[in-house]
Amino acid sequence: MKRAIAFAAIALFAPLTLASTPVLDARQENQQDRIEQGSASGELTAHEAATLEAQQQHIENKEDRAKADGVVNPRERAALQRSQDRASKKILQQKHDQQDRH
Numbered sequence: 435m436k437r438a439i440a441f442a443a444i445a446l447f448a449p450l451t452l453a454s455t456p457v458l459d460a461r462q463e464n465q466q467d468r469i470e471q472g473s474a475s476g477e478l479t480a481h482e483a484a485t486l487e488a489q490q491q492h493i494e495n496k497e498d499r500a501k502a503d504g505v506v507n508p509r510e511r512a513a514l515q516r517s518q519d520r521a522s523k524k525i526l527q528q529k530h531d532q533q534d535r536h
Contacts (some may be wrong), residue, residue, distance in 0.1 A: 453501040461518050468525050477529040487524055493517045
């Protein structure tokens with residue numbers, strides 16, 4: 435009986451751990467905070483912030499598609515990391531491009 439319960443618990447939670455992306459999720463949250471901070475400080479125009487938000491949403495949708503089969507394989511994880519890298523660079527560029535919302 436205990437063995438059956440243990441097996442059921444493993445079967446239930448195993449897909450969650452294989453599709454887990456805590457590093458990507460933390461990075462997504464950090465980049466979202468950077469966009470919000472840039473918008474609040476005036477470093478980002480409303481248009482720039484909206485464009486960056488759309489880029490973050492695109493990455494989140496890509497992550498959801500990668501998780502759909504229950505496993506984020508190394509290739510998918512690398513593609514998501516590259517997307518995050520590009521987004522981070524774009525945030526930096528937009529925050530320091532000498533445009534402000536005045």
